[in-house]
Amino acid sequence: MTITKAACVGRPRGFDIDLALEQALNVFWRHGYEGTSLNELTEAMGIKKPSLYAAFGNKEQLFLKAIDLYENRPDSLFNTAFKHQYVADVVRGLLLGAAAKFTDCSHPQGCALINSTLSCSEASESIKQAVLERKAQHKLQLIARFEQAKHQGELNADCQPEVLARFISTLFQGMSIQASEGASIEELQQVASMAIAGILILYVNPK
Incomplete structure (x- = not known):
């Protein structure tokens, strides 16, 4: 799934949610939930914090979505x-x-x-x-x-x-x-x- 909206602050054009979620999963997997910072997540996902919040909610919601991805493969x-x-x-x-x-x-x-x-x-x-x-x-x-x-x-x-x-x-x-x-x-x-x-x-x- 890909979001392709007009460019705005914090949201890159062509933001691929599935790919970003995969990258977030790997960060949580490597560092654990508490050991993972928002900066590490956004860097790995290639997005800014506003994009993370808009697409996934907060860190907890992002983690649960990442675990869903992991388990449902x-x-x-x-x-x-x-x-x-x-x-x-x-x-x-x-x-x-x-x-x-x-x-x-x-x-x-x-x-x-x-x-x-x-x-x-x-x-x-x-x-x-x-x-x-x-x-x-x-x-x-x-x-x-x-x-x-x-x-x-x-x-x-x-x-x-x-x-x-x-x-x-x-x-x-x-x-x-x-x-x-x-x-x-x-x-x-x-x-x-x-x-x-x-x-x-x-x-x-x-x-």
Whole structure:
């Protein structure tokens, strides 16, 4: 989507909202919500502050729009993994996918959702709560998928979908932090493969 209005103070001609939002996402991803200044955002987005306010509202609204962009991409971690028919492949897709995406050098390392609020203070409580709500929704998605697999006989009676979902969410958190601290894809793949092997042995019924 592109805005092409007459030139005015703070609004460049041909201001591409989608591209600007992509640039804002990368800044939040790299520095976190509180660590990102408006000056850094406008510089990365190639606009002035009045354009930012006119197109996105304030910093908080811009951040939420950027996270929406991150999560709704067709190739996002959940969207890609949940395309698989069998739950074993879903688990592989989630964990090996996280290892690959969190270490992808084409963007900041780790998970944008996790990285953005690691050091939020009370001043950013509303942002922290918004991110926690999104993480809770992800957990509910995992629980629902595992409950479906259990009902279909893919997961055995010992599997507790809520516990398995919490386990995978915990792995995401740890893998994201490790990636942001410089862990390689090979190192995270080793962690993912170990977790996958344990899940398959403990809970997944043979086809």
